[in-house]
Amino acid sequence: MMDTKKVWQNISGQEELLDALMKEGNFSRLHSKHPLSKLRRTLWISIILAAVITLLYIVMIFLIPVWQVALSLTILAFYNLFIIKDSLKLYRKLPDGVIPDHSLKEELSSHYDGFMQWWHLQQRISIFIYPVAATGGFIWGGMMGSGKAVEDFLYNPVMLTILGITLLVLVPLSYWFARILFQQMYGRHLKKLKQQIESMES
């Protein structure tokens, strides 16, 4: 029977592929494919986008002379600011890659928690921002299309019913859509992480 310890310890690690990568000047050219680094980049882009959209809302508040729409935009702008604040907090908290001082279990748990916190943020966006923004668009588009004032447009029972139905449909729909997207992007990875955390205890 082979001496496993001896065989294992005699493995030198010399390999063309690895040797080729371990060259001076090569490290700064490498790009991370680590999921947390990718998530941080996505988060940073969404923070910038949210800031731009909030600025647009503020400009629109002063340009649109309909107080109901201006009020909706003000609420959205404030909500966006809260989301930006929480996103920045999460961005600072998420490590940009692995932490070698962590034990493997700590690393897996913090990795999993980072993704879940991001998901909770997405949930808040999907439940509130997307439907309210879409409803605002519905009112604005309806007013423009019909050429009526907002009161005349909305006080029509048919339009109010449509708006109610739109909201009732949009809230669960946007939540469901966000959930599907999240599952598609990270579902398998998170399932695997959870299995690994559990398998460490068994």
Added chain:
Amino acid sequence: MSEKEFLARLKEHQGIVYKLVHLYTDTEEDKKDLYQEILLQAWKSYPGFRGESKFSTWLYRLCLNTIFTLQKKINRIEYTDTRQFEETLAAEPNVNETERLYMALRTLAETDRAVVSLHLDGYSNQEIGTILGITPNLVGVKFHRAKQQLASLLKQL
């Protein structure tokens, strides 16, 4: 800290990187992806290395943390039963001892592979427990279980 100094330390312990990557992947593309990610993470984290543990232990942790948290895109060799091992060996009777050991290790669950590789590199249950974040008792249980499985495979060699 210069790149030269970092490279010299890394080269001294490149066996750790090589052995762990080979333990969890087998295609050239996946190996390359993992090597690149490990080297990048090591390069980024090295300024934070305070020398509180040995460089080899630090590198071991970094490799395991990277391998286990990297996206599922890396095709890890999933747990397979011992029958598959016998069939593969029968098909390739001329593989060397190192390759046979790898084949046997790859039949273990992913976390058990980490326990065994750390053991084979001379770490104690206490140290393995700290690296993995589990109790030394659990390390002992996992190692005992893995050893039995490996023994039943390797005794045929």
